Amino acid sequence: xxxxxxxxxxxxxxxxxxxxxxxxxxxxxxxxxxxxxxxxxxxxxxxxxxxxxxxxxxxxxxxxxxxxxxxxxxxxxxxxxxxxxxxxxxxxxxxxxxxxxxxxxxxxxxxxxxxxxxxxxxxxxxxxxxxxxxxxxxxxxxxxxxxxxxxxxxxxxxxxxxxxxxxxxxxxxxxxxxxxxxxxxxxxxxxxxxxxxxxxxxxxxxxxxxxxxxxxxxxxxxxxxxxxxxxxxxxxxxxxxxxxxxxxxxxxxxxxxxxxxxxxxxxxxxxxxxxxxxxxxxxxxxxxxxxxxxxxxxxxxxxxxxxxxxxxxxxxxxxxxxxxx
Numbered sequence: 320x321x322x323x324x325x326x327x328x329x330x331x332x333x334x335x336x337x338x339x340x341x342x343x344x345x346x347x348x349x350x351x352x353x354x355x356x357x358x359x360x361x362x363x364x365x366x367x368x369x370x371x372x373x374x375x376x377x378x379x380x381x382x383x384x385x386x387x388x389x390x391x392x393x394x395x396x397x398x399x400x401x402x403x404x405x406x407x408x409x410x411x412x413x414x415x416x417x418x419x420x421x422x423x424x425x426x427x428x429x430x431x432x433x434x435x436x437x438x439x440x441x442x443x444x445x446x447x448x449x450x451x452x453x454x455x456x457x458x459x460x461x462x463x464x465x466x467x468x469x470x471x472x473x474x475x476x477x478x479x480x481x482x483x484x485x486x487x488x489x490x491x492x493x494x495x496x497x498x499x500x501x502x503x504x505x506x507x508x509x510x511x512x513x514x515x516x517x518x519x520x521x522x523x524x525x526x527x528x529x530x531x532x533x534x535x536x537x538x539x540x541x542x543x544x545x546x547x548x549x550x551x552x553x554x555x556x557x558x559x560x561x562x563x564x565x566x567x568x569x570x571x572x573x574x575x576x577x578x579x580x581x582x583x584x585x586x587x588x589x590x591x592x593x594x595x596x597x598x599x600x601x602x603x604x605x606x607x608x609x610x611x612x613x614x615x616x617x618x619x620x621x622x623x624x625x626x627x628x629x630x631x632x633x634x635x636x637x638x639x640x641x642x643x644x
Contacts, residue, residue, distance in 0.1 A: 320345050323528060324371045324412075326356060326401075327379030331478045332417060332471075335521035336379055340528065347371050356380055356397045364400060368408030375413040375528040376405050383444070383482055390447040398451035406463040414466040415527045417520075418452050420513070420541070421445035422470060425580050428511075431545075433586035434470070434537045441579045452537065459536050467527045469520070472541035472585045475551070475605045476517035477612035484508070485606065488552050489613050492559045501563035508549035508567055511582045513541040516600035516608075526594040534593050541585030542598050555606040 321344045327333035328348035340346060354367060356378070368376065378401055382393035398416060405414050424439035426432045440446045451468075458464035479486040484505065491503040523540045552565060590596045600608075611617070 321374040321528075322347065322371065324349075324368065324373040324376045325379065326354070326377065327381075330379055331480055332474065332517055332520055333379035334478060335476075335517050336377060336524045339518075339521045339525045340377075344374075344528075347373070356401065357392055359400075361400055361403055364404040365408045368404045368412075371409075373409055373412050375415060376401065376409070377415040377524060377528065379417055379524075381417065381448075383480075387443040387447075390443045391450070394444075394447035395450040395454070399454050402454060402458045402464050402466070406458065410463070412465065413528060414455065414464050415524055416451060416455050416466065416468045417524075418468040418470040418537070419445065419448040420470055420472040420539075420583055420585065421580075422449040422452060423583075426582050426584060428582040430582075431543065431584045431586040432539070434535065434539055434589055456536055465533070466536060467533055468537045469523055469527060469540045470537060470585075471520055471523075472513040472515055472539070472583055474517045474520050475514045475602075475609060476600070477608045477617065478517070479609050479612075484548060485514075485551055485555060485609060488555055488565075489559075489609055492556060492561050492610075493613050495563060496559065496561060502566055503561075503563070504566045504568055505552065506567065507569040508547065508552055508565075510548050510580065511545040511584070512548055512551070513543070513545055513584045514551055514602050514605065515541045515585075515598055516605040518608075519596075519598045519600055522599070523590060523594065523596045526590075526596040530594060535589065538590045538594060538596075539585040539587050540590060540596075541587055542602070543585055543587045544602075545582060545584035546602060551602060551606060554603050555610060558603070558607040558610040 323340055323344045323346050325346055325348045328337045382390050405412055421444050422438050422440055423432050423436055424441045424445060438449050440449050455466040455468050459466050475485050481487050481490050488505060495503050520540055
Protein backbone atom coordinates (compact mmCIF):
# COMPACT_ATOMS: atom_id res chain seq x y z
CA UNK A 320 0.00 0.00 0.00
CA UNK A 321 1.34 3.42 -0.95
CA UNK A 322 1.71 6.33 1.45
CA UNK A 323 0.28 9.72 0.50
CA UNK A 324 0.94 12.98 2.32
CA UNK A 325 -2.18 15.09 1.70
CA UNK A 326 -2.37 18.79 2.54
CA UNK A 327 -5.76 20.51 2.64
CA UNK A 328 -7.69 17.31 3.36
CA UNK A 329 -10.52 19.20 5.09
CA UNK A 330 -11.18 21.62 2.22
CA UNK A 331 -13.64 21.53 -0.67
CA UNK A 332 -11.36 19.54 -2.99
CA UNK A 333 -9.28 17.87 -0.29
CA UNK A 334 -12.25 16.13 1.35
CA UNK A 335 -13.09 14.39 -1.91
CA UNK A 336 -9.45 13.53 -2.60
CA UNK A 337 -9.15 11.99 0.84
CA UNK A 338 -12.26 9.88 0.22
CA UNK A 339 -11.05 8.40 -3.07
CA UNK A 340 -7.46 7.79 -1.92
CA UNK A 341 -8.31 6.25 1.46
CA UNK A 342 -9.26 2.71 0.27
CA UNK A 343 -5.90 2.10 -1.42
CA UNK A 344 -3.38 4.28 0.41
CA UNK A 345 -2.08 5.06 3.85
CA UNK A 346 -2.92 8.72 4.26
CA UNK A 347 -1.16 11.31 6.36
CA UNK A 348 -3.27 14.47 6.48
CA UNK A 349 -1.75 17.20 8.63
CA UNK A 350 -4.15 20.04 9.41
CA UNK A 351 -3.24 23.70 9.48
CA UNK A 352 -2.65 23.50 13.23
CA UNK A 353 -0.09 20.76 12.60
CA UNK A 354 1.58 22.27 9.54
CA UNK A 355 0.53 25.60 8.06
CA UNK A 356 2.19 25.60 4.65
CA UNK A 357 2.12 29.39 4.58
CA UNK A 358 4.15 29.87 7.74
CA UNK A 359 6.06 26.64 8.33
CA UNK A 360 9.83 26.87 7.98
CA UNK A 361 11.32 24.92 5.08
CA UNK A 362 13.54 22.97 7.48
CA UNK A 363 10.52 21.83 9.49
CA UNK A 364 8.49 20.95 6.39
CA UNK A 365 11.39 18.93 5.00
CA UNK A 366 11.63 17.08 8.30
CA UNK A 367 7.92 16.20 8.09
CA UNK A 368 8.22 14.96 4.51
CA UNK A 369 11.26 12.87 5.36
CA UNK A 370 9.53 11.35 8.40
CA UNK A 371 6.42 10.36 6.43
CA UNK A 372 8.49 9.04 3.49
CA UNK A 373 5.52 9.34 1.12
CA UNK A 374 5.14 7.84 -2.33
CA UNK A 375 3.13 10.91 -3.28
CA UNK A 376 2.52 14.41 -1.90
CA UNK A 377 -0.76 16.11 -2.85
CA UNK A 378 -1.39 19.79 -2.18
CA UNK A 379 -5.07 20.81 -2.15
CA UNK A 380 -4.45 24.08 -0.33
CA UNK A 381 -4.51 27.52 -1.93
CA UNK A 382 -6.26 30.87 -1.95
CA UNK A 383 -9.10 32.02 -4.20
CA UNK A 384 -9.27 35.61 -2.99
CA UNK A 385 -7.17 38.08 -1.06
CA UNK A 386 -4.51 40.69 -1.60
CA UNK A 387 -1.76 40.16 -4.14
CA UNK A 388 0.74 39.17 -1.49
CA UNK A 389 -1.73 36.72 0.10
CA UNK A 390 -2.37 35.05 -3.26
CA UNK A 391 1.34 34.81 -4.05
CA UNK A 392 2.05 33.36 -0.62
CA UNK A 393 -0.69 30.72 -0.83
CA UNK A 394 -0.38 29.73 -4.49
CA UNK A 395 3.24 30.45 -5.43
CA UNK A 396 5.50 30.49 -2.38
CA UNK A 397 3.81 27.45 -0.83
CA UNK A 398 4.47 25.56 -4.07
CA UNK A 399 8.11 26.62 -4.02
CA UNK A 400 8.50 25.55 -0.41
CA UNK A 401 6.77 22.23 -0.91
CA UNK A 402 8.84 21.49 -4.00
CA UNK A 403 12.05 22.14 -2.05
CA UNK A 404 10.88 19.95 0.82
CA UNK A 405 9.93 17.05 -1.45
CA UNK A 406 13.18 17.31 -3.41
CA UNK A 407 15.20 17.08 -0.19
CA UNK A 408 13.01 14.83 1.95
CA UNK A 409 11.41 12.41 -0.52
CA UNK A 410 13.06 12.86 -3.92
CA UNK A 411 11.26 9.89 -5.48
CA UNK A 412 7.77 11.01 -4.45
CA UNK A 413 5.16 12.22 -6.92
CA UNK A 414 4.16 15.84 -6.24
CA UNK A 415 0.60 16.69 -7.32
CA UNK A 416 -0.36 20.35 -7.48
CA UNK A 417 -3.92 21.63 -7.97
CA UNK A 418 -3.65 24.44 -10.49
CA UNK A 419 -6.32 26.64 -12.07
CA UNK A 420 -7.87 27.53 -15.40
CA UNK A 421 -7.15 31.11 -14.33
CA UNK A 422 -3.63 30.49 -15.57
CA UNK A 423 -4.89 30.72 -19.15
CA UNK A 424 -6.71 34.03 -18.87
CA UNK A 425 -9.12 34.79 -21.73
CA UNK A 426 -9.84 31.87 -24.07
CA UNK A 427 -11.26 32.71 -27.51
CA UNK A 428 -15.03 32.08 -27.53
CA UNK A 429 -15.94 28.77 -29.10
CA UNK A 430 -12.49 27.28 -28.54
CA UNK A 431 -11.22 24.73 -26.06
CA UNK A 432 -7.81 25.43 -24.53
CA UNK A 433 -5.35 22.57 -24.48
CA UNK A 434 -2.29 22.48 -22.26
CA UNK A 435 -0.13 24.21 -24.90
CA UNK A 436 -2.46 27.22 -25.14
CA UNK A 437 -1.07 30.66 -24.36
CA UNK A 438 -1.15 31.63 -20.68
CA UNK A 439 -2.23 35.25 -20.19
CA UNK A 440 -3.75 35.53 -16.71
CA UNK A 441 -5.62 38.77 -16.11
CA UNK A 442 -5.15 39.16 -12.35
CA UNK A 443 -3.06 38.23 -9.34
CA UNK A 444 -5.00 35.01 -8.78
CA UNK A 445 -4.11 33.58 -12.19
CA UNK A 446 -0.58 34.97 -12.08
CA UNK A 447 0.06 33.37 -8.68
CA UNK A 448 -1.16 29.99 -9.93
CA UNK A 449 0.80 30.20 -13.16
CA UNK A 450 3.97 31.02 -11.23
CA UNK A 451 3.39 27.94 -9.04
CA UNK A 452 2.91 25.77 -12.11
CA UNK A 453 6.08 27.11 -13.72
CA UNK A 454 8.03 26.29 -10.55
CA UNK A 455 6.86 22.68 -10.74
CA UNK A 456 7.77 22.51 -14.43
CA UNK A 457 11.26 23.88 -13.80
CA UNK A 458 11.88 21.50 -10.89
CA UNK A 459 10.78 18.57 -13.05
CA UNK A 460 12.97 19.67 -15.93
CA UNK A 461 15.94 19.84 -13.57
CA UNK A 462 15.19 16.32 -12.32
CA UNK A 463 14.64 17.52 -8.75
CA UNK A 464 10.93 16.64 -8.49
CA UNK A 465 8.53 14.19 -10.14
CA UNK A 466 5.62 16.61 -10.35
CA UNK A 467 2.30 17.09 -12.11
CA UNK A 468 -0.13 20.01 -12.20
CA UNK A 469 -3.87 19.53 -12.67
CA UNK A 470 -5.35 22.71 -14.11
CA UNK A 471 -8.85 22.52 -12.70
CA UNK A 472 -11.47 24.61 -14.44
CA UNK A 473 -14.66 25.42 -12.46
CA UNK A 474 -15.22 22.80 -9.77
CA UNK A 475 -18.74 22.35 -8.44
CA UNK A 476 -20.46 19.86 -6.18
CA UNK A 477 -20.99 19.11 -2.50
CA UNK A 478 -19.32 21.56 -0.16
CA UNK A 479 -18.76 24.34 -2.71
CA UNK A 480 -17.82 27.54 -0.81
CA UNK A 481 -20.12 30.55 -0.98
CA UNK A 482 -17.31 32.62 -2.52
CA UNK A 483 -18.12 30.85 -5.78
CA UNK A 484 -21.15 32.02 -7.76
CA UNK A 485 -22.96 28.67 -7.53
CA UNK A 486 -22.14 28.34 -3.85
CA UNK A 487 -23.49 31.84 -3.30
CA UNK A 488 -26.60 31.02 -5.35
CA UNK A 489 -27.24 27.90 -3.26
CA UNK A 490 -27.07 29.95 -0.07
CA UNK A 491 -29.44 32.61 -1.42
CA UNK A 492 -31.89 29.99 -2.68
CA UNK A 493 -32.00 28.25 0.69
CA UNK A 494 -32.53 31.58 2.47
CA UNK A 495 -35.28 32.61 0.03
CA UNK A 496 -37.14 29.32 0.45
CA UNK A 497 -36.88 29.53 4.24
CA UNK A 498 -38.28 33.08 4.23
CA UNK A 499 -40.93 32.53 1.57
CA UNK A 500 -39.29 35.02 -0.79
CA UNK A 501 -39.78 34.85 -4.55
CA UNK A 502 -36.52 36.38 -5.81
CA UNK A 503 -32.79 36.19 -5.43
CA UNK A 504 -30.22 38.66 -6.78
CA UNK A 505 -26.84 37.71 -8.21
CA UNK A 506 -24.24 39.42 -10.35
CA UNK A 507 -24.07 39.02 -14.10
CA UNK A 508 -24.44 35.40 -15.22
CA UNK A 509 -23.41 35.93 -18.85
CA UNK A 510 -20.04 34.18 -18.67
CA UNK A 511 -19.58 30.67 -20.05
CA UNK A 512 -17.76 28.33 -17.67
CA UNK A 513 -16.48 24.76 -17.83
CA UNK A 514 -18.00 23.20 -14.70
CA UNK A 515 -16.45 19.96 -13.45
CA UNK A 516 -17.64 17.93 -10.48
CA UNK A 517 -15.30 18.06 -7.48
CA UNK A 518 -15.64 14.28 -7.18
CA UNK A 519 -14.27 13.96 -10.70
CA UNK A 520 -11.42 16.29 -9.74
CA UNK A 521 -10.61 13.89 -6.89
CA UNK A 522 -10.55 10.97 -9.31
CA UNK A 523 -8.13 12.93 -11.51
CA UNK A 524 -5.85 13.38 -8.49
CA UNK A 525 -6.01 9.66 -7.84
CA UNK A 526 -5.06 8.97 -11.46
CA UNK A 527 -2.12 11.39 -11.21
CA UNK A 528 -0.92 9.68 -8.02
CA UNK A 529 -1.18 6.18 -9.45
CA UNK A 530 0.27 6.51 -12.94
CA UNK A 531 3.88 5.34 -13.12
CA UNK A 532 5.30 7.47 -15.93
CA UNK A 533 4.17 11.00 -16.77
CA UNK A 534 4.52 11.83 -20.47
CA UNK A 535 3.64 15.45 -19.67
CA UNK A 536 3.45 17.60 -16.56
CA UNK A 537 0.25 19.64 -16.98
CA UNK A 538 -3.27 18.31 -17.50
CA UNK A 539 -6.56 20.15 -17.93
CA UNK A 540 -9.34 18.88 -15.68
CA UNK A 541 -12.77 19.99 -16.81
CA UNK A 542 -15.90 18.72 -18.49
CA UNK A 543 -14.94 19.83 -21.99
CA UNK A 544 -18.20 21.81 -22.19
CA UNK A 545 -18.70 25.56 -21.92
CA UNK A 546 -22.01 26.30 -20.19
CA UNK A 547 -23.55 29.71 -19.50
CA UNK A 548 -23.37 30.40 -15.78
CA UNK A 549 -27.03 31.38 -16.05
CA UNK A 550 -27.89 27.84 -17.15
CA UNK A 551 -26.02 26.38 -14.18
CA UNK A 552 -27.91 28.64 -11.77
CA UNK A 553 -31.21 27.67 -13.39
CA UNK A 554 -30.36 23.99 -12.92
CA UNK A 555 -29.57 24.69 -9.28
CA UNK A 556 -32.89 26.51 -8.81
CA UNK A 557 -34.69 23.54 -10.37
CA UNK A 558 -32.95 21.15 -7.98
CA UNK A 559 -34.04 23.40 -5.10
CA UNK A 560 -37.65 23.60 -6.29
CA UNK A 561 -37.38 27.39 -6.48
CA UNK A 562 -39.84 28.95 -8.94
CA UNK A 563 -39.17 32.62 -8.19
CA UNK A 564 -37.14 35.19 -10.13
CA UNK A 565 -33.36 35.12 -10.50
CA UNK A 566 -32.29 38.71 -11.05
CA UNK A 567 -28.88 39.91 -12.18
CA UNK A 568 -27.13 43.09 -11.18
CA UNK A 569 -23.78 43.58 -12.89
CA UNK A 570 -21.05 44.77 -10.55
CA UNK A 571 -18.06 46.99 -11.38
CA UNK A 572 -15.59 45.52 -13.90
CA UNK A 573 -12.88 43.33 -12.43
CA UNK A 574 -14.67 42.62 -9.15
CA UNK A 575 -14.04 38.86 -9.35
CA UNK A 576 -10.94 36.78 -10.02
CA UNK A 577 -12.24 35.81 -13.49
CA UNK A 578 -14.50 38.79 -14.20
CA UNK A 579 -12.64 39.62 -17.41
CA UNK A 580 -12.97 36.11 -18.81
CA UNK A 581 -16.21 35.55 -20.71
CA UNK A 582 -15.48 32.05 -21.95
CA UNK A 583 -13.72 29.07 -20.39
CA UNK A 584 -13.59 25.62 -21.95
CA UNK A 585 -11.03 22.85 -21.45
CA UNK A 586 -9.66 20.43 -23.98
CA UNK A 587 -9.43 17.33 -21.77
CA UNK A 588 -8.16 14.81 -24.30
CA UNK A 589 -4.69 14.63 -22.75
CA UNK A 590 -6.12 13.63 -19.36
CA UNK A 591 -8.24 10.96 -21.05
CA UNK A 592 -5.46 9.59 -23.23
CA UNK A 593 -2.54 9.78 -20.78
CA UNK A 594 -4.07 9.63 -17.28
CA UNK A 595 -6.99 7.38 -18.12
CA UNK A 596 -9.38 9.96 -16.67
CA UNK A 597 -12.69 11.25 -17.97
CA UNK A 598 -15.47 13.12 -16.13
CA UNK A 599 -18.34 10.94 -14.95
CA UNK A 600 -20.81 13.40 -13.38
CA UNK A 601 -22.97 15.70 -15.48
CA UNK A 602 -23.87 19.23 -14.41
CA UNK A 603 -27.42 18.44 -13.17
CA UNK A 604 -25.97 15.74 -10.89
CA UNK A 605 -23.30 18.14 -9.63
CA UNK A 606 -25.68 20.97 -8.76
CA UNK A 607 -28.11 18.53 -7.13
CA UNK A 608 -25.32 17.24 -4.92
CA UNK A 609 -24.36 20.84 -4.13
CA UNK A 610 -27.94 21.71 -3.21
CA UNK A 611 -28.57 18.75 -0.93
CA UNK A 612 -25.18 19.18 0.74
CA UNK A 613 -26.28 22.64 1.93
CA UNK A 614 -28.90 20.80 4.01
CA UNK A 615 -26.41 18.20 5.22
CA UNK A 616 -27.84 15.53 2.91
CA UNK A 617 -25.44 13.35 0.94
CA UNK A 618 -26.91 11.87 -2.21
CA UNK A 619 -26.09 8.22 -2.95
CA UNK A 620 -23.00 8.07 -5.14
CA UNK A 621 -23.57 6.47 -8.51
CA UNK A 622 -20.27 4.69 -8.21
CA UNK A 623 -19.16 5.65 -11.70
CA UNK A 624 -15.39 5.31 -11.85
CA UNK A 625 -13.49 6.21 -15.03
CA UNK A 626 -11.74 3.30 -16.67
CA UNK A 627 -7.96 3.07 -16.56
CA UNK A 628 -8.05 2.58 -20.34
CA UNK A 629 -10.99 4.66 -21.55
CA UNK A 630 -12.52 4.47 -25.02
CA UNK A 631 -10.70 6.51 -27.66
CA UNK A 632 -11.55 10.18 -27.66
CA UNK A 633 -13.12 11.72 -30.76
CA UNK A 634 -10.75 13.72 -32.94
CA UNK A 635 -12.83 16.87 -33.06
CA UNK A 636 -12.58 19.63 -30.46
CA UNK A 637 -13.80 18.65 -27.01
CA UNK A 638 -15.51 22.00 -26.56
CA UNK A 639 -19.30 21.98 -26.82
CA UNK A 640 -21.20 25.23 -26.43
CA UNK A 641 -24.39 24.84 -24.42
CA UNK A 642 -27.38 27.00 -25.18
CA UNK A 643 -28.69 29.22 -22.43
CA UNK A 644 -32.25 28.34 -23.36
